Structure formats: structure tokens, C-alpha cells
Amino acid sequence: MSDDSRPSPAEPPLEASTAAPAQASVQAPVAAAAEPLVNARPKARTAAVIPAAGRGVRLGPGAPKALRALNGTPMLIHALRALAASRAVSLVVVVAPPDGAGEVKSLLDAHALPERTDFLVVPGGESRQESVKLGLDALPADYDIVLVHDAARPLVPVDTVDAVIEAVRDGARAVVPALPLADTVKEVEPATTAGEPEPVVATPARARLRAVQTPQGFDRATLIHAHETVTDNVTDDASMVEQLGETVVVVPGHEEAFKVTRPLDLVLAEAVLARRRLNDGF
Numbered sequence: 001m002s003d004d005s006r007p008s009p010a011e012p013p014l015e016a017s018t019a020a021p022a023q024a025s026v027q028a029p030v031a032a033a034a035e036p037l038v039n040a041r042p043k044a045r046t047a048a049v050i051p052a053a054g055r056g057v058r059l060g061p062g063a064p065k066a067l068r069a070l071n072g073t074p075m076l077i078h079a080l081r082a083l084a085a086s087r088a089v090s091l092v093v094v095v096a097p098p099d100g101a102g103e104v105k106s107l108l109d110a111h112a113l114p115e116r117t118d119f120l121v122v123p124g125g126e127s128r129q130e131s132v133k134l135g136l137d138a139l140p141a142d143y144d145i146v147l148v149h150d151a152a153r154p155l156v157p158v159d160t161v162d163a164v165i166e167a168v169r170d171g172a173r174a175v176v177p178a179l180p181l182a183d184t185v186k187e188v189e190p191a192t193t194a195g196e197p198e199p200v201v202a203t204p205a206r207a208r209l210r211a212v213q214t215p216q217g218f219d220r221a222t223l224i225h226a227h228e229t230v231t232d233n234v235t236d237d238a239s240m241v242e243q244l245g246e247t248v249v250v251v252p253g254h255e256e257a258f259k260v261t262r263p264l265d266l267v268l269a270e271a272v273l274a275r276r277r278l279n280d281g282f
Contacts, residue, residue: 044144046165047091048083048215049135052076052151053098053124064097066151068109068266072272075260076104077111078154083147084117084214085158088165092117093138094151095131096122132237133227139220145169146223148237149215155272156215156257163251164217174241175217177253178210185209212236213253222246 052066053121066076076094083089101123108119122138124131129237132148139146145168147161160177183239184206188198216238226240233239256272258265 007213008210043088044169045090045142046086046088046145046147047139047143048089048147048149049093049094049095049139050076050079050083050149051124051128051131052104053095053100053128053131062164064100065260067104068260070154070266070269071192073111074107074152076107076151077113079149079151079156080108080113080119081223082154082156082158083149083161086161086165087116088162090149091120091139091143093120093122093135095135096121098123098125099197123279127233129233129240134193135226136220136227145221146218146220147215148218148223150259152260153257154260155269156213157254160213160252160254160257161215164215167249167251168217168219169194171205172217172249173219173222173246174235174238174248176212176238176248176250177214177216177257178212178250179255180252181209181211182208210250211253212238212250213257213259 013259017265050066050242053064066079067074069075073198074183080092080094083092094104098269101121105121109131113119120138123133125134135148136146147164149156162176164177185204186200188200188201191198216236218237218241220259222241222244223237226237230240230243232243234243242248258268260266
């Protein structure tokens with residue numbers, strides 16, 4: 001046999017050495033390096049606390065304010081559904097009147113609530129601050145963002161809830177939804193007797209004022225620190241964070257997130273629900 005007809009033993013090994021394995025050795029490190037980037041920043045989990053222990057004396061005699069019926073359904077249930085409408089909220093803690101936790105649990109069991117959201121009822125304290133603190137104490141450790149919402153704001157739109165959560169996720173330690181004021185505001189020297197004339201002390205610049213709503217959103221550690229540090233009686237949780245020297249930021253609120261405090265507010269809330277049913281089938 002001539003040398004020309006004899007197969008070359010070097011050719012097959014040459015083909016094998018230039019095939020897919022050479023490409024695999026280049027691609028494998030790329031895939032391995034990309035994998036940690038996908039899971040580097042998981043989204044923080046969000047829970048909400050609803051203090052619902054208030055008696056609501058300005059609404060007149062009857063059940064606690066959060067349990068008053070609105071279109072046949074307790075305001076508390078409306079508020080729970082409003083928060084649970086946000087896919088970011090996976091737990092809502094309801095802080096019931098000190099002697100009414102069982103009644104509130106039965107109320108939740110009797111109404112349809114979103115299954116993707118967990119609900120927990122704990123007894124509250126004598127003040128709103130104490131009730132919020134008890135709600136915070138009941139939160140599991142794996143929640144980093146906390147919303148505090150008034151049960152008396154049953155119609156807050158989900159877009160407002162989501163805007164507050166996103167602002168906290170973006171780095172704000174405390175966030176409040178708020179609206180510009182339509183009326184001129186006067187600072188007065190309070191009268192010693194109800195109904196007496198009150199002298200005006202100042203007229204604040206309306207452009208710098210906002211009417212604050214809920215839910216208010218917080219970095220959990222910041223809110224816990226505020227409740228452990230601030231002992232003054234304040235009207236909202238954001239004020240406590242302000243006293244720590246932390247910045248509180250405002251996001252746009254919504255006109256339907258108003259607080260049901262007086263009988264006329266109930267009429268307005270009924271009208272909002274009627275409009276939603278007409279426009280959205282809500």
C-alpha cells in the first residue's frame with residue numbers, strides 16, 4: 001500500500017480538539033457568573049398593620065368606628081381588601097380593641113378576602129401608638145417594609161398603596177401619601193371655651209402644606225426604633241420618625257383615600273362606592 005492511500009492518524013484528533021468542548025469551556029464561566037446577578041437583590045417583603053381599636057365617638061354611638069357598615073360591609077373589611085389589592089402586600093395584621101379580638105376574627109372569617117394575603121388579628125392597647133407597637137411586635141422577622149393604615153380610610157386606591165411601597169423600596173425610610181390643600185389655613189390661639197372666637201396667629205403658605213393620608217410606609221427597623229424612642233403622643237407614625245431626625249417623603253395621595261370620621265363622610269363614602277360600581281363594576 002502506498003503512503004498516499006494510507007489514512008492519516010492525525011486528522012481525527014484535530015477535528016475533536018476544535019469541536020464543541022472548546023466552546024463549552026468559554027461559555028460555562030459566563031453562565032456561572034450571570035447566575036448570582038439574578039438573585040442579587042430580592043424584593044423586600046411588605047406587611048401592613050391596621051390599628052382598628054378606635055371607638056369613633058364623632059360618628060355617634062354604636063360599634064367601634066372600624067366595624068361600622070359601609071354599603072352593608074364593615075369599613076375594616078373594605079380597608080383590608082384595599083391593602084390586599086396590592087400584590088406586594090402579603091400579610092395584614094389587624095389590631096383589634098383590647099376586648100374585641102375574637103369578634104374581629106369572626107368578622108374576617110365571615111367575609112371573602114384575597115387568598116394570596118395572610119391576615120392576623122391581635123388585641124390592641126389603650127392608645128393608637130400602643131396598638132401600632134403591638135401590631136409591629138406580631139410581625140414575622142422576614143418582613144422589611146411595614147405599612148400603617150387607618151381602618152377609617154376604607155377606599156384607598158391600590159395605586160396609592162403601591163406608590164408608597166415603591167418609594168420605600170427605592171430607599172426612603174418613611175413615606176406618606178398626601179394632597180395639596182384647597183383651603184387657606186389659619187394658625188390660631190385656641191379658645192379656652194368651645195365656641196368662643198379664636199385670634200389668628202399666622203397664615204402659613206398654602207403651597208408648602210399637604211393633607212396627609214395613609215397607608216404610611218416605613219423601613220421596618222426605622223419604625224420600630226421610633227416606637228421604642230418617641231414617647232410623645234403624636235397623631236401619626238411619620239411624626240415619630242421625624243422626631244428621630246429622619247427624612248419623611250411625600251408621594252401623591254388620592255381624593256378617595258379620605259378618612260371617615262363624621263356621619264357626612266359615610267354619605268360620601270357610599271357615593272364613592274356607588275360610582276365605582278357604575279364605572280368599574282367594583
